[in-house]
Structure formats: C-alpha cells, structure tokens
Amino acid sequence: QVQLQESGPGLVKPSQTLSLTCTVSGGSITSGSYYWSWIRQPAGKGLEWIGRIYATGTGSHNPSLKGRVIISVDTSKNRFSLKLRSVTATDTAVYYCAKEGPGGSFQYWGQGTLVTVSS
Amino acid sequence: EIVLTQSPGTLSLSPGERATLSCRASQSVSSTYLAWYQQKPGQAPRLLIFVASIRATGVPDRFSGTGSGTDFSLTISRLEPEDSAVYFCQQFGSSPPTFGGGTKVQIK
Numbered sequence: 001q002v003q004l005q006e007s008g009p010g011l012v013k014p015s016q017t018l019s020l021t022c023t024v025s026g027g028s029i030t031s032g033s034y035y036w037s038w039i040r041q042p043a044g045k046g047l048e049w050i051g052r053i054y055a056t057g058t059g060s061h062n063p064s065l066k067g068r069v070i071i072s073v074d075t076s077k078n079r080f081s082l083k084l085r086s087v088t089a090t091d092t093a094v095y096y097c098a099k100e101g102p103g104g105s106f107q108y109w110g111q112g113t114l115v116t117v118s119s
Numbered sequence: 120e121i122v123l124t125q126s127p128g129t130l131s132l133s134p135g136e137r138a139t140l141s142c143r144a145s146q147s148v149s150s151t152y153l154a155w156y157q158q159k160p161g162q163a164p165r166l167l168i169f170v171a172s173i174r175a176t177g178v179p180d181r182f183s184g185t186g187s188g189t190d191f192s193l194t195i196s197r198l199e200p201e202d203s204a205v206y207f208c209q210q211f212g213s214s215p216p217t218f219g220g221g222t223k224v225q226i227k
Binding site: 046047048049060062063064096101102103104105106107109110111112 | 120151152153154156162163164165166169170173175207209210211212214215216217218219220221
C-alpha cells in the first residue's frame, strides 16, 4: 500500500517561498503510469489542485496560481516537491500530496500539513 | 475550468435513511473522470468512487455513484453514524481538475 508523507516548514513569511516535500513509501515513484499531485485546502473550505508531476519530470500546474508553482521529482529519494513563490495570506492552507489513480482520481493521500503565511 | 456545484450544502438524516448527494458540472464531463471523496474532520479526503460508479477498495457497498454528462450523484443507501462527513465530487476530464464545494452529511 502506497503511503505519502508531507514535510516542510509550517510557517512562511509573506513574499517568501513555500517549500514542501512529499516522501513516498510502499512503492516506487517510478512505477505505474500515474502522476503525483499537490492539492491544498484552506481552513473550512474546499479543495484546490495545485499541480502534478510524472516520474520523468513532465508536469502541469493550475493556471490560477499564475506561474508561482514549481513541482519537481527526485526519483533517487522517491519523493517529489512543491515550491510556491511570493506567498500571501491567501496561500495559508493544509497542503496535501496525492497519487493519482484511475480516471484522474486521487487514490492515495498524505495526511496533510498546515502551512501558515504570516509575518 | 469546469465548475462543480454540489447540493444540498448540508444534509441531516437519521441512521438507516438514504442520502442522495448531487454534483452538477458547468459543462459535460466524461464519466470516466468523475470521482467522489469522503472527508472527516482533521483527515485527508478518502477516495470512495471513481469513474463515476466504481467503488474504491474497501468502500462499503452502501455507497454508490451514478450519472453522466453534467449530472452526477452519490447515494448512501443506509446511513451509518460513521458516514458523518463532508463529501466532495471531483472531475479530471478537463484540466485543471476541480472539486465541488462539498456536501456535509450530518447524522441525527
């Protein structure tokens, strides 16, 4: 069973870069034909897809984030990462990493990590 | 992007009752790319249904999904206390993938 675990700072200052890593266990990030995604959820609100990456490094991100997103993969460490530049208070949320499954669903999720943007 | 509108916002029902949750898309979504999730407080979402009607591993058969085009629904045939949660629909027929705003199911 694939397991995912997010890690990174829980507090980021406005205008700085949010950096998170998702470590995958129970399977190789290179196996199968599925993408690995980042999704976020502000407190009490809905879910927003941030972007995704394939093991080869191919990926895409949500245009709503206006190019502030960089997602990378490190197959040697079986993990992938998120960088979100120029953060503001509206980027405060629980950030999840997830493995995509059949039909573009998100089959496996990390437990989530709260990132607060505040000075 | 495709907007998913879920209704009702909140559903309050008794154990054993049937719950029907609606998810309406702003444009047609291939049923291949429609999923449903359950989220309990403090937890990550859990995949319930994918490809509109296929239950994920370990999901009880009281959960069922149906629909096509712009109208999809999730039915919980006989509510159990542990079904108290927020339920989200999600599409990936068109990028970016989007989620509905959620339906909160409360068990009386």
